[in-house]
Amino acid sequence: MYDGAFPSKLQRAVGELVVSFKRRGEATVLDTLRQAGCLKARFPRPVTAGWADATMLNTSGGVASGDRLSTVFSVGPGARATMSAQAAERFYRAPADGLPSFVRTQINVAPGAAAEWLPQESILFDNCALDRQLAIDLAPDAWFLGVEALVFGRLAMGETVTQAWLRDGLRVRRDGQWLLHDTIRMDGDVEAILRRTAAGKGARAMATVLHVAENAEAMIEPVRDALLDFTGEAGVSAWNGMLVARILAPDSALLRLGVAAAVSVIRAPRPLPRVWLC
Secondary structure, three states: OOOOEEEEEOOOOOEEEEEEEEOOEEEEEEEEEEEEEOOEOOOOOOOOOOOEEEEEEOOOOOOOOOOEEEEEEEEOOOOEEEEEOOOEEEEEEEOOOOOOOEEEEEEEEEEOOEEEEOOOOEOOOOOOEEEEEEEEOOOOOOEEEEEEEEEOOOOOOOOOEEEEEEEEEEEEEOOOOOEEEEEEEEEEEEHHHHHHHOOOOOOOEEEEEEEEEOOHHHHHHHHHEEEEEEEOOEEEEEEEEEEEEEEEEEEEHHHHHHHHHHHHHOOOOOOOOOOHHH
16 A cells, blocks of 8 residues: 655656677578567568568557657668567657657668668657657668658547647668758647648648668659559659658558558568558
């Protein structure tokens, strides 16, 4: 029983995950695994020869104010690996005087290696506060495919996000040189921001698909063709060995259809991660 004395600060979740892969013959195998706190990794049976798969889990059940999560994902020379997530991540309401949740991800891809960063959607709750940074370091001839998706409340659950504090950064370097620095900053009336044509055009779900490879620019027309029947909003650009697709939708279900269409073309003929189909 409690004696009436409660801690002045709530306990926060802390998670650290370090996963690296290396090449052994024709196979890609696990090289390093460190998991601490609420972040874990599981390794399903490989679906495609030569590729390894890892699935992230957050055992805390969601991310709250003041939580700190850190992930390092590395793929060694000649190896090929995919990192996905068991489920969509949820970012809950933060108190008015609370800290944001801090999420840091570092991805390293060595010469001749291929890496995929394919988490499921990040679902934002009303009055959430999130500071998230994704940093990607690529060798000159590395191959990379990544997805980051944000959902502002679940339409099917009647959720809306009217207020939020969001700092969501994406930084990409190739051979030590900056290739892309992209940041989403929202503070206050998120609903009004998303209604702006240049911001969200009324969408409640958005995603960025990033592909970096020697032939990335050649994929622009196949990706555009894959999105022709998409009923949301989508645009695809390619330059300097990089392809970027921006996708907007009124809800997460339609957003996933658009993301899956773009990703499937880039990673063909390999199927989507099995956790995406659950």
